[in-house]
Amino acid sequence: MRLIPLPLLRLALAGLAATLVGVGLARFAYAPLITPMVEQGWFSATQTAWLGAANLLGYLVGALAGAPLARRFGGGRVIRLNLILTTAALAACLWPAPFAWFAFWRGLAGASGAILMVVAVSEALGRTPARHRPAVGAVMFSGIGIGVAFSGMVVPGMAGAHAAMGWATLAGAALLATVLSLRTWSRPARTNGGDEAPKPRWQPRRYGDRTAVLLLAAGYCLVAVGYIPHTVFWVDYLAREVGLGLDRASAYWTLFGLGALIGALLAGAAARRFGFAPALAATLGLMGLATLLPSVWPFGPVLFGSSLFMGATTPGMVVLVSGRLSELCPPGHQARLWGRLTAAFALTQAAAAWAHSMLFTWSGSYRPLLWLGGAALLVAAGLAVRAAWPHRRRTAAR
The missing domain is CATH 1.20.1250.20 (MFS general substrate transporter like domains)
Known part of the structure; x- marks a missing residue:
């Protein structure tokens, strides 16, 4: 961590927040919620499987839409919006609701999470000189693991009492990460210093x-x-x-x-x-x-x-x-x-x-x-x- 200059460390931590919210919480943290929702009568086991599929279908949509949205509206703006959308999608699952309601919000969480994964990672690495990219990338991708570990250590106890408490825990964690990282993504993008001059065409x-x-x-x-x-x-x-x-x-x-x-x-x-x-x-x-x-x-x-x-x-x-x-x-x-x-x-x-x-x-x-x-x-x-x-x-x- 000491090898990363402080401005780049802030950027890496903002990227960590994006992967934490978009993938660690919005996608992987769903797994420990399946059993409580089945046992507490929210959905059947088959329905929870289809909710997982809806999330991954949304991820596909987001992966395809991320780059065009960033080109059209700017990376920072797209990241901020999707941090908020992902947090809202988690909060929308706080109470038992019809399957269609959950499928919509799980799909939206998948789409916004994929956009965060594509755009935030590209945006952060694009602002980082080549010599620091391995370290910045390692910090950013650790957000996925933090989300999974958090969902394993904290969510089951909450969801075991009531599934709504598990969803509230995820939404609260996403809200905190969003608030802490919004300022970084509000700053204008800077170039990586021109340390790379890619060729206009790649001839394999x-x-x-x-x-x-x-x-x-x-x-x-x-x-x-x-x-x-x-x-x-x-x-x-x-x-x-x-x-x-x-x-x-x-x-x-x-x-x-x-x-x-x-x-x-x-x-x-x-x-x-x-x-x-x-x-x-x-x-x-x-x-x-x-x-x-x-x-x-x-x-x-x-x-x-x-x-x-x-x-x-x-x-x-x-x-x-x-x-x-x-x-x-x-x-x-x-x-x-x-x-x-x-x-x-x-x-x-x-x-x-x-x-x-x-x-x-x-x-x-x-x-x-x-x-x-x-x-x-x-x-x-x-x-x-x-x-x-x-x-x-x-x-x-x-």
């Missing part, structure tokens, strides 16, 4: 970069499929299907959040030690195992490792994929391609969420969802290995 090599980017994009989309069992259904799976109850299941969700707190730092360290391509492939393979094993052996050590590791990969995967992309294209083109990858991820995530919900409706069990997610992650690991081959050949040739 005939074989290598283009193929590797396509394989990277395909693998990243499969990650969207593999994440859904843990990020939406994990707590309810452990609480009701495995039979652990809400308190013990929430403890595993807290482990997920603690993993998310350190995931960005661990991913950065692994990338420095082994390189982005090998670290990405190995991580994806381990993610596949961490998703499949709890469906077969749902006991302590397996659940502990699965929760912690999958939590760590939540921000860690963003670090590894964006870092790998930076190896394959010039920085001036990375933002455009990263936006496309984010939109593709959101599209696949929304489609997969509805597929998972239909699968759960048909089977009445979460285990087939874990099998589907684990298989997708293992295929993604194979694609990551394949994508690294041209890079290794070019490195050896030099």
